[in-house]
Structure formats: C-alpha cells, structure tokens
Amino acid sequence: xxxxxxxxxxLVPFAGFLINGTLGRxxxxxxxxxxxxxxxxxxxxxVAWLWSxxxxxxxxxxxxxxxxxxxxxxxxxxxxxxxVDHLTLIMLGVVTGVGFLIHLYSVGYMAHEEGYxxxxxxxxxxxxxxxxxxxxxxxLLLFVGWEGVGLASYLLIGFYFRKTSAANAGRKAFVVNxxxxxGFLLAMFLLIAHFGSLDFSTIFSTVDAHxxxxxxxxxxxxxxxxxxxxxxxxxxxxxxxxxxxxxEGPTPVSALIxxxxxxxxxxxxxxxxxxxxxxxxxxxxxxxxxxxxxxxFAASIGMVQxxxxxxxxxxxxxxxGYMFLACGVGAYTAGIFHLLTHAFFKALLFLAAGSVxxxxxGEQDMRxxxxxxxxxxxxxxxxxxxVIAIAGIxxxxxxxSKDEILFRAFDSGPLGKVLWIVGLITAxxxxxxxxxxxxxxxFGESRFEQPSLESHGAAVxxxxxxxxxxxxxxxxxxxxxxxxxxxxxxxxxxxxxxxxILSVIxxxxxxxxxxxxxxxxxxFFDPIFASATPLESSSGHGFELVLAAVSVFVAVLGFYMAYxxxxxxxxxxxxxATRAKAGYALLxxxxxxxxxxxxxxxxxxxxxxxxxxxxxxxxxxxxGSARASSMTVRGFAWATRTQISGNIRSYxxxxxxxxxxxxxAMIFGHSLWVRx
Amino acid sequence: xxxxxxxxxxxxxxxxIGIAAFLIKRNVITIFISIELMLNAVxxxxxxxxxxxxxxxxxxxxxxxxxxxxxxAAVGLAIIISIFRARKTLNVDExxxxxx
Numbered sequence: 216x217x218x219x220x221x222x223x224x225x226l227v228p229f230a231g232f233l234i235n236g237t238l239g240r241x242x243x244x245x246x247x248x249x250x251x252x253x254x255x256x257x258x259x260x261x262v263a264w265l266w267s268x269x270x271x272x273x274x275x276x277x278x279x280x281x282x283x284x285x286x287x288x289x290x291x292x293x294x295x296x297x298x299v300d301h302l303t304l305i306m307l308g309v310v311t312g313v314g315f316l317i318h319l320y321s322v323g324y325m326a327h328e329e330g331y332x333x334x335x336x337x338x339x340x341x342x343x344x345x346x347x348x349x350x351x352x353x354x355l356l357l358f359v360g361w362e363g364v365g366l367a368s369y370l371l372i373g374f375y376f377r378k379t380s381a382a383n384a385g386r387k388a389f390v391v392n393x394x395x396x397x398g399f400l401l402a403m404f405l406l407i408a409h410f411g412s413l414d415f416s417t418i419f420s421t422v423d424a425h426x427x428x429x430x431x432x433x434x435x436x437x438x439x440x441x442x443x444x445x446x447x448x449x450x451x452x453x454x455x456x457x458x459x460x461x462x463e464g465p466t467p468v469s470a471l472i473x474x475x476x477x478x479x480x481x482x483x484x485x486x487x488x489x490x491x492x493x494x495x496x497x498x499x500x501x502x503x504x505x506x507x508x509x510x511x512f513a514a515s516i517g518m519v520q521x522x523x524x525x526x527x528x529x530x531x532x533x534x535x536g537y538m539f540l541a542c543g544v545g546a547y548t549a550g551i552f553h554l555l556t557h558a559f560f561k562a563l564l565f566l567a568a569g570s571v572x573x574x575x576x577g578e579q580d581m582r583x584x585x586x587x588x589x590x591x592x593x594x595x596x597x598x599x600x601x602v603i604a605i606a607g608i609x610x611x612x613x614x615x616s617k618d619e620i621l622f623r624a625f626d627s628g629p630l631g632k633v634l635w636i637v638g639l640i641t642a643x644x645x646x647x648x649x650x651x652x653x654x655x656x657x658f659g660e661s662r663f664e665q666p667s668l669e670s671h672g673a674a675v676x677x678x679x680x681x682x683x684x685x686x687x688x689x690x691x692x693x694x695x696x697x698x699x700x701x702x703x704x705x706x707x708x709x710x711x712x713x714x715x716i717l718s719v720i721x722x723x724x725x726x727x728x729x730x731x732x733x734x735x736x737x738x739f740f741d742p743i744f745a746s747a748t749p750l751e752s753s754s755g756h757g758f759e760l761v762l763a764a765v766s767v768f769v770a771v772l773g774f775y776m777a778y779x780x781x782x783x784x785x786x787x788x789x790x791x792a793t794r795a796k797a798g799y800a801l802l803x804x805x806x807x808x809x810x811x812x813x814x815x816x817x818x819x820x821x822x823x824x825x826x827x828x829x830x831x832x833x834x835x836x837x838x839g840s841a842r843a844s845s846m847t848v849r850g851f852a853w854a855t856r857t858q859i860s861g862n863i864r865s866y867x868x869x870x871x872x873x874x875x876x877x878x879x880a881m882i883f884g885h886s887l888w889v890r891x
Numbered sequence: 892x893x894x895x896x897x898x899x900x901x902x903x904x905x906x907x908i909g910i911a912a913f914l915i916k917r918n919v920i921t922i923f924i925s926i927e928l929m930l931n932a933v934x935x936x937x938x939x940x941x942x943x944x945x946x947x948x949x950x951x952x953x954x955x956x957x958x959x960x961x962x963x964a965a966v967g968l969a970i971i972i973s974i975f976r977a978r979k980t981l982n983v984d985e986x987x988x989x990x991x
Contacts, residue, residue: 861987864914871910 221265221280221297224258224307225350228342231255235339239332248322251335255318255342259311262304269304276300276742279352286355293413298352302743305551306349306483309558313475314342316710320566321467323707324573334374334465341367345476349483354403354413357484361399361448364477365392371472372464381463388457395447395454395481402440409433419490428494438491438498441484442505449481449535452509456809458532462524466569469524474531474565475558482538482554486547489744493545500630503543507624507637510536512806514644518651519792519802522579523568526652530605531561533641537620540638544631546623548740552725553616555736559721560604560613563714567598570703570711571656575663581652586661590700593708595657597715602653604718606646607770609763612722614770617642618763619725625762635762642766646773654781663700729756730763898939905932919971919981923964930960 231254239247268274277300286293299307318338325334344367348360365388373385403413410418428434445451450458461473472478485492485502492499510533517529534557541550572579574591588595604611607618621642625635702708724739726732780788792799804810858869909929913922934953941949975981 863983868914871914 218278218280218299220261221278221299221350222282224261224265224311225343225346227257227261228254228339228346231339232336232343235332236336239336242332244326244331247332247335251339252315252318252322254339255311255315258342258346259315262307262311265299266304266308269299269301281352290411291407293353293355295356296352296414297350297356298415299350300743301739302483302486302551303349305555305739306479307346309479309555310342310345310349310476313558313562313714314345314471316713317467317471317475317562317566320470320569320707320710321465323704324467324569325465326704328465330374334371337367337370337374338468338471341371341472341477345480348480352415354406354415357487358396358399358403361444361480361484362396364472364480365389365396365448368392368461368468368472368477371468372461374464374468378463384457384460384463388461391454391457392447395444398440398443398447402437402444405433405437405440409437415487422490422494430494430496434491435495435497438488438495439501441488441491442498442501445481445485445539446505447481448484449478449539450509450532451481451505451536451539452512455509455513455532456812459525459528459805462522462528466524466565466572469528470562470565470569473528474561478531478535479538479554479558482535482542482550485539485542486551486744489542489547492542499543499545501543503540503624503630503634506536506539506541506543507634507641508536509533510540510641511637511644512536514641514648516802516805517648518644519799520648521581523571523581523584523652523656524565524579526581526648527561527564527568530564530645530648533645534561534605537617537638537641540624540634541620544624544627544634546620546627547744548737549616549619549623551740552736553620556604556612556616556718556721559714560601560611560718563597563601563711563718564605566707566711566714567594567601570594570707571598573703573707574700578663581655583662583664584656585659585663586657587663587700588657591702593702594711597708597711598657599653600715600718602649604722606649606774607642607766608646608774609767610719610722612718612720614767615722615725615727618766619727621766622727622759622762639766639769643769643773646770647777650774650777651781654777658782659785727759729759895939895943898935902932902935902939905929905935917982917984919974919983919986922983923967923971927960927964930956 231250234250234254235242235247239250242250269278277298279296279298282295282297284292285295318335321334321338325331328334341364344360344363346360348357348364351357351360369385369389372388373382375381376385406413406418410421412418422428422434443454447454458473458478462469464473492502513529513532513536517526517533520526520529534553538550538553538557541547541553570591571584571587571594574587574594575584578584600611604613607614609615621635621638624631624638627634723732725734725736727734780791801807858865906929909925909927909932912925912928916922916925934956937949937953937956941947941953971981974986978986980986
C-alpha cells in the first residue's frame with residue numbers, strides 16, 4: 216500500500232540534502248547532480264504511483280499515515296501525520312514534477328557556478344520542506360514546511376551572497392515572510408483555543424458539525440490571520456514587496472520557488488482551509504479584494520519593467536492575485552486549476568528567460584536584447600508557448616484556468632462584477648506585458664553588446680575564466696560559453712520542451728462544459744470542494760461563452776498594443792512614456808511602495824530600535840545592570856583582596872579584632888536584641 | 892576576700908598585653924613569650940572561676956593548658972632554632988616564605 220511509503224516522499228530529498236550538504240564539497244559535479252536528480256526523481260515516481268492508486272476505481276478519497284504522537288499534553292495533541300487527498304495529489308504532482316524538471320535544468324544552468332553542491336543541497340532541502348508542507352495532516356506540520364520553505368528561499372535568494380543586493384533581498388524576503396508567519400501563528404493559537412486541536416480533519420469536521428457557526432467572530436478572526444500568513448507567503452498586497460527582489464537568486468530558483476511552488480503555498484493553504492473560509496463571508500471578501508487588487512497592481516508595474524526577470528516576477532504576483540481572487544469568490548477549483556497551469560507556464564517562462572540570460576552571458580535587461588529568435592530557436596519557440604499560455608489565448612493552458620476564474624468571479628454577486636472587470640483589465644495587461652517581453656527579447660534589431668572578458672564573470676555567471684578553462688577540458692561543448700550568443704545545452708532545453716507541451720495541453724483537463732469539455736479537474740476536486748463549488752452556474756452556458764470571447768478579445772488587444780508599440784513602431788513606446796510622464800513615473804517607480812514602507816514603517820521602526828531598544832534598554836538597562844553587578848563584585852573583591860597580605864600578624868590582628876567584636880556583641884549587643 | 896573582678900581585670904590586662912606584643916613585636920621569641928602570656932592570662936581566669944564556684948574542673952584545665960604549653964614550647968623552640976640556623980634571623984617579617 217502506498218501510504219506505508221508516504222514518508223519516503225519528503226525524506227528522499229532530505230537525504231539528498233544531507234549527502235550533498237555534508238559531503239558535496241568534495242564530490243565531483245557529476246556526482247552532485249546525480250544525487251540531486253535521484254533524490255527528486257524517486258519522490259516523483261512515488262507520486263506517480265500514488266496517483267495511479269488513488270485514481271483507481273474504488274480508492275479512498277484520502278489516505279493518512281500517522282507516525283505517532285509529536286506533542287501530547289492534556290487537552291492538546293498533535294501527531295506526526297501525513298495525509299493525501301486529491302488537492303494534495305495536484306500539489307505533489309506540481310512540486311515533484313516541475314521540481315524534477317527544474318533540477319534537470321539547473322544541472323545545465325549552474326554548470327559553471329561556484330558553490331554547485333551548495334545550490335543542489337538547498338534545492339533538495341526546499342523540496343523536502345515543500346513536500347512536508349503539502350503532505351501535512353495538521354497545521355503544525357504544515358507550519359514546519361511553511362517555515363522551512365521560507366528558509367530554503369532565503370538561502371537560495373542569497374545564493375550569490377557576496378553580492379550585497381542578493382544578500383539584502385534574501386533578508387527582505389525572510390523578514391517580510393515573518394510578518395505573515397506571525398499571522399499564521401496567531402491563527403494556530405486561536406485554533407487551539409477554540410478547537411483544542413490543529414488536526415485538519417478534526418477542525419473541519421467540528422466546523423461541519425456546527426451549521427450555526429456562520430460569520431461568527433472567532434472564525435473570521437482565524438481566517439483573517441490565515442490570510443495574513445498566505446499574503447506573506449504568496450506575495451499579496453501588502454506583503455508582496457519581497458518577491459520582485461527575490462529575483463536576485465539564480466533563475467531556476469525563481470522558476471521553482473518563486474513562481475511554481477512555494478509562493479502557491481498560500482493559495483494551497485486557503486484552499487485547504489476552505490471549510491473555515493466558507494463560514495466567513497467577510498474573510499472571503501477580503502481574500503477576493505486582496506487578490507484582485509494585487510493582480511491589477513502588479514500587472515501595471517510589470518508593464519514598464521526592463522529586467523526580464525522582474526517582468527516575470529510582477530507577472531507572478533499578479534497571477535497569484537488571480538488565484539486569491541478565485542479562492543475569494545469560492546471557486547477553489549478554479550484557483551487550484553490556475554495554480555497548476557501557472558506552475559507549468561510560469562516555470563517555463565522563467566526557465567526560458569534563464570536560457571536567454573544564459574545565451575547572453577548574464578544579460579537581464581531587455582533594452583539590451585532583441586532579435587534573438589533566430590539565434591536561440593528552441594528557447595524562442597518554447598517561450599512563445601509560455602507567453603501565449605499566460606496571455607490567455609485558447610486552446611493554451613492559461614486560457615481555461617483564467618477564464619474559469621473570471622467567469623466564477625462574474626457569477627458571484629454584485630461585487631463579483633467589479634472583480635470581473637478588474638480581472639479582465641489585468642488579463643489585458645498580462646497579455647500586453649508578456650508580448651512586450653516577447654517582442655523586446657526576440658524581435659527587432661539586436662541591441663546586445665558582447666561584454667568584455669573582464670566583466671564576464673560579474674553578473675549571473677560569476678564563474679572565473681580559470682574555472683571555464685578547467686571545465687572546458689571535460690565539457691568542451693561549453694567552451695563557446697564565453698564568445699557569442701549560443702543556444703543552451705540539451706539538458707536545459709529538455710525541461711523547456713516538456714513544460715512547453717504541458718503549457719499547451721495542461722489546460723485541457725479543465726475545459727468547461729460550455730466549450731464542449733467535461734471539466735475533469737472540477738470533478739477531480741468534487742470530494743474536497745463539493746460543498747464549495749456550485750455545480751451549475753446560474754448564468755448558463757451561452758453567457759459563459761460570451762465572457763470567454765470577451766477575455767480572448769482583451770488578450771488579443773493586449774497583443775496588438777504590444778505589437779504596435781514594440782514591433783511596428785519601436786519609438787512609439789518612448790514617445791508614450793514621455794507624454795504620460797506622471798503615469799509612467801508612477802509605474803516605473805512601482806508606486807513608490809518600497810519608499811513608502813521605508814519612510815513609514817522601516818525608518819520609524821529602526822529609530823525605535825536604535826533609540827529605545829538599543830540605547831535605553833540594551834545599553835542602559837541590560838548592559839548597565841550587568842556592569843553594575845560586576846562592579847559591585849569587583850569593588851568588594853578589591854577591598855578584601857588588599858587584606859590578603861600574607862602577613863601573619865595582620866591576620867592575627869584581624870582575628871583579635873574579630874574576637875573583640877564578638878565579645879563586645881555578646882556583652883553589649885545583648886540588650887539590643889533581647890527585649891526585657 | 893578578693894573580689895572576682897580583680898582577677899578578671901588582671902587577666903584581661905595580661906591578655907591585652909599579650910595580644911599587643913604578639914602584634915607589634917617582630918622577634919619570634921618575643922612573640923612566643925607573648926603567646927605564653929596570653930595562655931597564662933586565660934589560666935588565671937580558670938583558676939579564679941574554679942575558686943569562685945568551688946569546682947576543681949577549672950584547675951584541672953589549667954594543668955592541661957600548662958602541659959600543652961610546655962610541649963608547645965619544646966616544639967616551638969626547636970623550630971625557632973632550626974629557622975635561625977637556616978636564615979640567620981628571627982625577624983618574622985623576613986621569614987615570609989608562604990607570602991605570595
């Protein structure tokens with residue numbers, strides 16, 4: 216039975232982490248890659264086995280593996296328990312499948328990097344924690360995974376830790392995530408207080424047994440704190456600021472952690488807790504509004520960024536907003552569906568962007584690209600699949616999931632119409648910025664200048680030329696690395712091709728009935744979200760088709776605008792930027808959010824820390840009291856030390872004086888303490 | 892009859908002289924004598940109290956003290972002689988091997 220081997224799924228990557236993390240420094244690169252790949256391939260196979268058993272007819276809707284008590288005190292009990300249901304299956308598939316592909320890609324991408332073993336050790340560590348996160352059967356174990364992926368993310372963002380910006384970005388991600396984790400912790404405390412348990416099934420069945428708990432205050436509070444946690448991890452307003460900076464990490468990390476898997480943990484958590492959220496309309500409204508606001512906000516910033524990875528980062532924030540929006544209108548299936556397709560096409564886009572960067576020896580600025588489509592054709596074609604998929608053009612994956620979200624939003628009452636319009640505008644923006652990226656990178660004249668040999672090692676490829684020479688001996692295919700634009704090696708192109716295929720067909724599992732499909736993914740989630748998703752919409756199929764047509768039209772409009780501005784009239788975009796100066800400045804400076812946070816939150820906090828905590832409490836009270844006690848002891852010691860003269864007669868004198876004092880006390884002191 | 896306080900005052904004076912000499916004098920033999928003086932001051936109080944209470948215990952104690960003092964004198968003088976042989980001095984401020 217597969218559940219007996221469930222624990223292997225997270226522990227195999229952990230073993231890989233231990234091996235590479237402790238011994239990897241001495242391993243040859245081939246061995247490091249082998250360890251890392253095997254320790255992600257094994258869980259992928261186990262997950263495939265799990266899929267086949269769980270989907271066979273008559274299989275249980277969920278399986279659980281309980282490895283015994285973790286915390287057991289009177290009134291509170293938590294087990295080391297893993298459980299798998301259909302939601303977990305999807306997440307497992309994404310994490311191990313996309314994770315394995317990205318490991319494969321990294322073998323090629325990181326081939327010239329220092330710290331190769333460190334990179335793969337961290338990557339396997341991330342896999343371990345992410346699998347713990349999705350497999351957990353209670354909030355506490357989920358929180359362990361939650362914190363662990365944060366740690367792995369921090370380590371990998373700061374992988375190039377000699378670069379100040381990378382180290383700062385890692386710290387920023389960690390600190391911002393702490394704010395979200397604080398919310399998650401409070402939610403857990405409230406759950407313990409009200410349910411006496413952190414077990415998913417216990418809590419959810421308790422809620423199910425109390426139909427009268429509708430919009431009760433403690434459930435809303437729990438949900439709001441969970442939202443804070445999810446907003447931190449999934450980069451939603453107001454905590455999204457860490458994700459764009461997280462692009463300082465190596466590109467495969469951006470693809471795996473900051474696009475496909477970790478950042479979707481917040482959406483997974485909200486979907487997992489849908490029983491709680493369904494009871495709190497206020498919390499759901501908050502989720503939907505945060506999602507819609509984040510979607511349009513991030514998309515608008517993404518339209519003017521020049522760094523290819525930053526465009527994708529804002530795009531990720533925006534797409535995560537879509538998923539939040541879906542959860543907020545109760546369309547958890549649509550949200551998870553979008554999570555799935557997004558994992559495919561966004562991982563593809565990041566990896567393709569990485570391939571472009573690799574081809575240009577570390578160039579990330581799109582102003583210095585252009586005309587690449589002939590020179591790196593495989594990257595170009597695969598990336599094109601990803602661009603079309605995210606832009607929402609049928610029959611590519613993104614269309615079905617995005618359309619499902621928009622339709623569900625429209626279908627959910629008066630507020631839903633507003634959300635739908637916001638989502639639709641975002642869809643247009645998405646299409647625009649993705650095709651802008653596409654045109655700027657692959658078309659027009661080549662604006663790429665060959666970097667000099669000295670500066671070659673500066674950017675992403677921090678490899679020194681001496682390493683290159685050493686590598687060239689056994690890896691002569693990479694010798695051309697230092698001269699000229701080149702297509703990436705096969706080991707990088709293979710994951711691109713697989714992901715491109717998935718980006719095309721990945722959406723077909725969720726073709727709605729209105730378009731003649733069967734919505735397999737909706738039925739797949741029936742056991743989990745059955746109570747949440749209305750099976751038949753109130754508006755009918757014809758209407759759904761109209762909405763789909765509108766969103767396709769908007770996507771094509773976005774494409775057309777990008778075509779005009781960045782292909783047909785290359786100067787038009789700069790002209791537009793100068794004419795709409797204020798708006799452009801607003802977008803280019805990302806609404807000054809970082810500056811506002813810095814002025815209103817970070818600076819006062821730092822002043823408080825330095826002024827009150829450091830000067831007054833740390834130095835004044837803590838250090839002061841320590842110093843005072845040490846000075847007291849020292850003074851006393853000085854006073855007695857001077858008496859230890861070694862002179863016998865002075866000792867005798869003290870002895871006599873002491874004896875005299877005792878006798879005096881016996882004679883005269885008696886009247887002082889004995890009352891007659 | 893002589894009052895007990897006379898004996899005690901005399902003993903206290905002798906004892907104080909003994910302490911003062913012990914603290915002030917530098918010659919080992921003088922210090923030795925001052926110790927004897929203190930012992931005998933104490934002996935005087937023992938005898939005085941024994942007389943006062945008509946008990947023989949105090950007097951027996953005095954004999955013990957005398958015996959111990961005699962033994963001490965024998966050992967002490969032997970040590971003093973050997974110190975003098977070794978260091979050619981009896982000044983205690985110079986016999987400070989244990990110092991530091």
